[in-house]
Amino acid sequence: MVGNVAEAEDLTQEAFLQLHRKIATFRGDSAFSTWLHRLAINVVLMQLRKKGLSLISLDEAMEPAPDEGPSRSFGAPDLTLTGAIDRLALERAVADLPAGYRLIFILHDVEGFEHNEIASMLDCSIGNSKSQLHKARLKLRDALRAQTSPEERS
Amino acid sequence: MTGDPRKMSCAEFQAQLSELIGSGEDVAAHPHVQGCDRCRALLAELETIAEAARQLFPSVEPPDEVWTQIESALKQEEK
Numbered sequence: 001m002v003g004n005v006a007e008a009e010d011l012t013q014e015a016f017l018q019l020h021r022k023i024a025t026f027r028g029d030s031a032f033s034t035w036l037h038r039l040a041i042n043v044v045l046m047q048l049r050k051k052g053l054s055l056i057s058l059d060e061a062m063e064p065a066p067d068e069g070p071s072r073s074f075g076a077p078d079l080t081l082t083g084a085i086d087r088l089a090l091e092r093a094v095a096d097l098p099a100g101y102r103l104i105f106i107l108h109d110v111e112g113f114e115h116n117e118i119a120s121m122l123d124c125s126i127g128n129s130k131s132q133l134h135k136a137r138l139k140l141r142d143a144l145r146a147q148t149s150p151e152e153r154s
Numbered sequence: 155m156t157g158d159p160r161k162m163s164c165a166e167f168q169a170q171l172s173e174l175i176g177s178g179e180d181v182a183a184h185p186h187v188q189g190c191d192r193c194r195a196l197l198a199e200l201e202t203i204a205e206a207a208r209q210l211f212p213s214v215e216p217p218d219e220v221w222t223q224i225e226s227a228l229k230q231e232e233k
Contacts, residue, residue, distance in 0.1 A: 009220045016224045020231060085206040094210065109207035131176030137200040138172075144203070 001044050001106050003095045011047055015040040041107070041121055048099055085144065093143035101136035108133050159185040164192055 002008055018039055026035055094102060107113045107121070108129070115129045122129070167186040174181050187193050 009216055012216050012220055013224050013227055017227055017231065020228055085202060087206070087209055090203070090206055091210055094207075105207065106211075109204045110210050112208075127176035127178065130178070131172040134172045134175045134200070137203050140203050141199055 001103065002047065003102070007047070011040075011043050014047075015043045018043055038121065044103075045122070048103065051099070089144060089147050090140070093140045093147070096143060097136060097139060101132060101139060104129060104132045105136040105140070109137075160189055162186045164190060167193055168196070 002011065019036065022039065026032065094105060097105065103122070104118060107118050108115065113121075115126045115133075118124075118129045119126045124132075162185075164186075167184070167190070171181065174184065181187060182194075182197060187197065
């Protein structure tokens, strides 16, 4: 989620410290695993916030500069990504996504959270979560296509 | 605003796509998609990516040092 092992380890530690501090506030309204997962994601969000990803204005923060946005490639029906996608290529492409896109993509497509859960975690609208996920997938498609050599395309 | 959605070009449809998805519309049922192989293929590719995502990032056990550090950090907190 943060794309860096050392940082992930620091955040793991921080999540356990938070757990230690907040365990008394667990009321059993949700499963403990859900509560713990949310707590861990909040630790990640705090870190992203520190690094400059404002989650208050998530729309702007996640909107990359115009030249960084997913390109709209109209057509090229011969360039399909059907069939198996190379896992490592996809992991690389995910790691290269802007932080906001990566977060939504991982929460929804990898971790399996629903858009309403993501909207509540990130304090954004459900529509925003859906459209950002779409843009993230488009950007991944562009990156995967770019990794395909011209020979393989023919 | 464009008129008949069936007459929309791929460029027009794809320019509106993230907005349509955000509004909760079933884009697969959109009249343009119904008549356009190219945009159907685009949506299929995006679904393929979403499916491939499920096999990403298998959970990784942090190394033993991380647990040792967590243990000592917790002891510090209790002091």
